[in-house]
Amino acid sequence: MEPESGPPPFPDASGAADDTPALRLETLGKRFGNTTAVDRLSLSVPRSSFFGLVGPNGAGKTTTLSMAVGLLRPDGGSAHILGSDVWQDPVRAKELVGVLPDGMAMPERLTGRELLTYTGLLRGIDPGTVAQRTEELLSVLELTDAAHILVVDYSAGMRKKIGLATAMLHGPKLLVLDEPFEAVDPVSAGTIRRILQRFVAAGNAVVFSSHVMALVEQLCDQVAVIASGRVIAAGSLDEVRGGASLEDAFVHLVGGRTGGGEGLSWLAS
Numbered sequence: 112m113e114p115e116s117g118p119p120p121f122p123d124a125s126g127a128a129d130d131t132p133a134l135r136l137e138t139l140g141k142r143f144g145n146t147t148a149v150d151r152l153s154l155s156v157p158r159s160s161f162f163g164l165v166g167p168n169g170a171g172k173t174t175t176l177s178m179a180v181g182l183l184r185p186d187g188g189s190a191h192i193l194g195s196d197v198w199q200d201p202v203r204a205k206e207l208v209g210v211l212p213d214g215m216a217m218p219e220r221l222t223g224r225e226l227l228t229y230t231g232l233l234r235g236i237d238p239g240t241v242a243q244r245t246e247e248l249l250s251v252l253e254l255t256d257a258a259h260i261l262v263v264d265y266s267a268g269m270r271k272k273i274g275l276a277t278a279m280l281h282g283p284k285l286l287v288l289d290e291p292f293e294a295v296d297p298v299s300a301g302t303i304r305r306i307l308q309r310f311v312a313a314g315n316a317v318v319f320s321s322h323v324m325a326l327v328e329q330l331c332d333q334v335a336v337i338a339s340g341r342v343i344a345a346g347s348l349d350e351v352r353g354g355a356s357l358e359d360a361f362v363h364l365v366g367g368r369t370g371g372g373e374g375l376s377w378l379a380s
């Protein structure tokens with residue numbers, strides 16, 4: 112089945128009347144022992160936006176996204192999804208968001224089809240709708256042939272795709288995806304890109320983290336650069352890259368190091 116064909120699996124969010132951001136983080140903070148992973152971080156993700164979160168290794172992206180969706184309790188600050196407080200009103204907030212965590216733990220002794228069915232029924236969706244959405248997502252994500260295989264036997268890319276399907280099954284209005292394209296082959300990445308673009312075109316928002324600047328540049332209209340747990344630049348793609356490529360802007364913003372030319376002499380001998 113062509114990804115573009117058939118009815119859109121996502122609800123139309125056009126009924127949303129106000130300009131409440133899809134995601135609003137205010138002074139979020141998290142420490143692990145002596146490490147400040149996230150340092151009073153504030154961020155606003157508009158509706159109908161494709162928002163890229165970039166930053167060096169250890170910058171705090173995963174920690175931020177985990178707190179944003181209620182998977183990790185912050186030491187301070189708040190997170191709101193379309194106005195619902197993630198910690199005060201978790202049931203409503205979690206209805207509105209679909210999450211693909213990094214290295215996510217899934218019930219692995221289920222087949223792909225069973226995992227989607229189980230996720231849908233746990234979400235309280237009626238069985239007929241679950242069955243229909245399950246087959247549609249499996250088809251669109253090119254997982255139908257693997258639907259009967261246990262998730263524990265999936266490749267890394269297949270796990271990303273089935274994780275994405277579980278994130279979308281209940282028809283959220285915001286998708287928060289940690290490294291959704293990592294380990295995904297180019298054909299599947301193209302499919303995922305088109306699905307996400309349709310999702311945003313329908314008035315929804317996507318936030319994703321990535322190290323692939325070209326991908327962020329291609330997909331996102333909004334970008335935030337974080338380093339050492341803080342936002343060091345945020346805004347429209349053009350504002351953040353300021354006439355340069357996003358990669359050059361990123362290296363400039365995070366203080367690019369020129370290491371690699373010296374040391375390791377034993378390796379080059």
Ligand SMILES: Nc1ncnc2c1ncn2[C@@H]1O[C@H](COP(=O)(O)OP(=O)(O)OP(=O)(O)O)[C@@H](O)[C@H]1O
Nearest residue numbers: 143146147148166167168169170171172173174175
């Ligand atoms: N559970 C944890 N226990 C202790 N330290 C942690 C934990 N999770 C994250 N950290 C630390 O918090 C900081 C931020 O980590 P985080 O995983 O959020 O960064 P990241 O930007 O997602 O990195 P990467 O791009 O490498 O995935 C790092 O210094 C990391 O070592």
